[in-house]
Amino acid sequence: QQPVQSPQAVILREGEDAVINCSSSKALYSVHWYRQKHGEAPVFLMILLKGGEQKGHDKISASFNEKKQQSSLYLTASQLSYSGTYFCGIYGNKLVFGAGTILRVKS
């Protein structure tokens, strides 16, 4: 079952914050977050495991609420380099990704 991401796209100015959400109809045990820049392969950002912990990667952090079966990715003080498409992935018996959120940071 493919996770649902929102929003589909977001445009920011440098320094602004953004939140990308990922929800699943099935129980979540782990959530992956990846970023794909245009013309490149997706790159791993972080993984959150069952337990509600929050992880961080530079100024990008994420939370995982297993009761609500959702995860959120927080981008703080966005930089031009944050532009790309963000995917969340959930692992059941295979790694399935959401449709992606296109993030564009403008100067």
Add this chain to the structure above:
Amino acid sequence: EAGVTQSPTHLIKTRGQQATLRCSPISGHTSVYWYQQALGLGLQFLLWYDEGEERNRGNFPPRFSGRQFPNYSSELNVNALELEDSALYLCAIQFGVTEAFFGQGTRLTVV
């Protein structure tokens, strides 16, 4: 260091032909995933191979098939190509529930 090599980088085929895409995981990773990424769409799960066997497949027609060799490299075959098969095909390796490493992909264009 873990990594994934895919070949060819680009492939142009005519409708009705067959395409063969290859994926070579380094460092002896046994598990290989294939994804299709059509223009503007997300990563659609295609196939998962582990220890030489197909473990799971996505919602794709049977003309999408593949195999995994004893050295854990993998092949994706697409028969009777259709225009809508044009996409970036990505191969990834993963340890259990840990991070996945993606190859650079094969851009398949069907004309």
